[in-house]
Amino acid sequence: MASSTLEAGGSRRQRGTMYEMRRNMWAYIFIAPFFLLFAIFGLFPYLYAFYLSFVQWDGIGGPASQQWVGLANYQSLFSDDVFWKSIYNSIWLFVVTSLNLVIALLLAFILNSGLVRFKEFYRAAFFAPIVASSVAIAIIFSTLFGERYGALNYVIGLVGVAPVDWLGSALWIKPAIALVVIWRYFGWNTIIYLAGLQSINTDLYEAARVDGAGWRQIFFRITMPLMRPVITFTVILSIIGALQLFEEPLLLAGGTASTSPGGTDRAGLTVLVYMYSQAFQYLEFGYAAAMSVALFVIIVVFSFLYYRFLGREEA
Amino acid sequence: MASVTTPEGVVPRVETHHTGAITMRDRINSAIMYILLTLLALLSIYPFWWMIVASTRRSATILTAPPPMLPGSALGLNYEQLLAQLPYWRNTINSVGVAGIHTILVLFFCSLGGYAFAKFRFPGRDRLFGLMLATMMIPGVLGIIPSFMLMRWLGWLEGADNYLPLIIPGVANAFGIFWMRQYIASAIPDDLMDAARIDGAHEFGIYWKIVLPVVTPALAALAIFTFMGKWNDFFWPLIVLKDEIDYTLPVALASLPNLYSNEIGVQLLGATIAIAPVMIVFLLSARRFMAGLTAGAVKGS
Incomplete structure (x- = not known):
């Protein structure tokens, strides 16, 4: 029945x-x-x-x-020192370039405070780098990073710092790449955060102010919790993006035709650049595919860990 | 927003409303804020200015301390040398063609898909939509090697077909469909379509004659960022394109001999040509472009 x-x-x-x-x-x-x-x-x-x-x-x-x-x-991947080095370099770059998210959050908070004039000018200026070709940007920066006549060394020279061999030394190539990446992406993230901030009801701020809350309290008690979903979104995008850096390390540390990608001591070699050279220069396509699977797993694990421990509401 | 255009002076409006007076601390805070913002804005813009300055100079007058701040007179000479090293205008036409055709196809397929997700209530809709969004989270690195292989099997790496790998994949992409769905869902009343259906209009006709004309603002924004993305694309064209004559601008630019063996001005002139078109479009449409972008970004979270 x-x-x-x-x-x-x-x-x-x-x-x-x-x-x-x-x-x-x-x-x-x-x-x-x-x-x-x-x-x-x-x-x-x-x-x-x-x-x-x-x-x-x-x-x-x-x-x-x-x-x-x-x-x-x-098996050869896990015993390949160059692969481990490229993993280390990629993770190093991801961690350091995350700084752009902190800068972006601060800028978005300032721009959203209602105290700033010429807001449209600032937004457009910060955003401009993301519009430009990353190849063109890498070329521009390779001249700015010049050891003897580069603008960057000139500026640090004004405050008495000795010239740095940004692109030629194993010590400085990663900071140089990170600088370009931060420069390129902080404006993009500022705009995303700004949109998030604008969707927060301003009555909440007013009420907090009336109750005598300072900006620090407002920022940490009201803004940050409400921004959590937007921040999670940008962090996950940044994990995916930063662990797959290609143009900047390829062009700043060697170039497309370089036989030693990654520059001195391979200090600027990212996983993607290594994968590219293994497949398209050394014709090791199976090996390169194994590398892509390994990086895929790392990206998924990082994204999951972030989401699990920091990204969720109840975290 | 209003405070940007009102002639109230630099005085922070919101603060004074509540405290009633401008304190010394407010002024200092405000000054620090503007110094920070202006410094970062200059840092964002300076590399582009430097690019223009250097593209009009020879290495001998670029490599000075302090670095030159104003354009020189060697633009013509740099231009001649750039053209001697690469078929740069042909590369530009390749970029325009690839990005242009790809963009038109994206607008068509994404608005079509977005319309279906926004205005039809079909079984499995929400699940398919979620599935589509989830595909955006897959790191692209995984597909590179097999995609290259697939293109070879399809015969898309030979002759004039070598633009197909750049144009076809992604013409119906998750971001574009999501973007159009968000707009169509709020911009088009259901009555409009029901009325057309009663009049016997064909479903595709409704999309073409009723939906499409109404969603042009969303199409314009999607066109701008699709074009920019394709114009700047590097990794995939680098793998797919073999001959100099077929290169798109970023690949051509990356193939120029590097700093140590080439005039700096020649390289930076190449960079200027690669950046200028999209930068001009961006500056002309910055306000609307970013307003649209932020709307999508927040909903996207």
């Missing part, structure tokens, strides 16, 4: 669903391009990357020339 009612209900709903689907046929046709293109140019490559990480392949021959090597790529 019970089961037959259930069946009848189920089939009625089924018929309803089929009817709804047929009635909305055009909606499915309209969204189909995304899912088709994603299946071909997104999902398939993502899944195939895992397979490729178990083969040896020169990237030239067809699938028949791919030789199954099991875990060999991963």
